[in-house]
Amino acid sequence: MNPSSIETQHVHYHEEDGVGVVRLDRPERLNALTFDSYAELRDLFRALQDRPEVRSVLLTGTGRAFCTGGDVKDIIGRLFDVSDAELIAFTRMTCDLIHNMRKLEKPIVAALNGTTCGAGAVMAAASDVRIGAESAKIAFLFTQVGLCGADMGAGWLLPRIVGLGHATELLMAGEFITAQRAYEMGLYNRVVPNDELAEAGLAYAKQLAAGPSMGLAVTKRMLNQEASMTLEEAMSAEGWIQAMCMKHPDYKEAFDAFIEKRPKNFVKSGANA
Numbered sequence: 708m709n710p711s712s713i714e715t716q717h718v719h720y721h722e723e724d725g726v727g728v729v730r731l732d733r734p735e736r737l738n739a740l741t742f743d744s745y746a747e748l749r750d751l752f753r754a755l756q757d758r759p760e761v762r763s764v765l766l767t768g769t770g771r772a773f774c775t776g777g778d779v780k781d782i783i784g785r786l787f788d789v790s791d792a793e794l795i796a797f798t799r800m801t802c803d804l805i806h807n808m809r810k811l812e813k814p815i816v817a818a819l820n821g822t823t824c825g826a827g828a829v830m831a832a833a834s835d836v837r838i839g840a841e842s843a844k845i846a847f848l849f850t851q852v853g854l855c856g857a858d859m860g861a862g863w864l865l866p867r868i869v870g871l872g873h874a875t876e877l878l879m880a881g882e883f884i885t886a887q888r889a890y891e892m893g894l895y896n897r898v899v900p901n902d903e904l905a906e907a908g909l910a911y912a913k914q915l916a917a918g919p920s921m922g923l924a925v926t927k928r929m930l931n932q933e934a935s936m937t938l939e940e941a942m943s944a945e946g947w948i949q950a951m952c953m954k955h956p957d958y959k960e961a962f963d964a965f966i967e968k969r970p971k972n973f974v975k976s977g978a979n980a
Contacts, residue, residue, distance in 0.1 A: 708750040710757040717744040719769075720751065725916030725974065726909065727761040731827075734770025739778035740826055745800055752807040762916035762974070763923075764811070765908055766834060767818040768827075773843060776825020783852075801826060805860040808833040809931055812924035814915040818908025819843035819895070824883070829859040832868060832894075835927065838911065839886040839895040840904040851881040867934060869893050919957035919973045 713720060719730040729751065731738035740748075755761050768774055777783055786794060808815060808830070817834035824846040831837050831845065839845075847865070849858045856862070856878030865874035873892045877884070889895040899907045915923065925948050933941045952958055960976035 737772035765912040772822040774827025
């Protein structure tokens with residue numbers, strides 16, 4: 708996928724005020740993923756890293772579901788008759804999608820507009836902020852279909868979001884929980900009425916898009932990396948990265964805006980870096 712001219716066939720994509728809006732758009736199939744949409748999403752999140760016009764990403768769906776995972780007919784039914792090499796190529800592709808979401812050094816806001824399960828639940832977990840509609844029940848239902856609950860990185864992501872106890876419950880039981888329960892355990896950052904989700908998700912993505920691009924990028928980088936660091940390693944890494952941020956124009960812009968008693972303009976300062 709060419710970052711200079713992003714065109715999609717299997718998901719809807721457009722840009723608005725620095726936000727790359729990715730919309731899963733198969734409402735008649737509850738936005739279930741196909742082989743093609745998996746691959747397109749994998750490539751899209753990789754391409755967005757090299758697109759300076761995009762400063763944050765909003766991931767959402769059309770209709771009454773965010774995403775119900777892999778399509779039963781188009782994916783699951785077809786995987787019974789493939790070779791071992793084809794199976795591992797598919798599972799690696801699904802993991803590469805999540806890996807590219809976490810490696811994208813731009814904030815991803817997931818606006819969960821309804822039923823969220825399977826791969827859809829892991830995509831939500833891989834996002835940086837999750838805003839759920841009241842109808843956005845969620846399940847990591849892999850064990851319910853005889854698979855490992857730790858799929859597509861869920862075993863790495865969930866304990867870091869909700870703690871080991873809640874993650875164990877979600878991944879082993881594989882049952883749906885309500886949006887309110889997801890909020891209570893920290894899986895959802897916010898729950899809003901169904902008819903307010905689109906506005907709330909886009910508004911927050913735009914807020915992040917207006918923020919300091921380098922500061923947000925390295926914050927996500929540190930959150931990914933420090934999970935496996937000792938305290939001493941984390942202190943060293945944070946000291947180094949903060950010194951680098953102090954040399955970036957965004958830092959000077961925040962100071963100048965304070966002195967001049969005006970709003971900060973990180974979009975302009977970052978573009979001039």
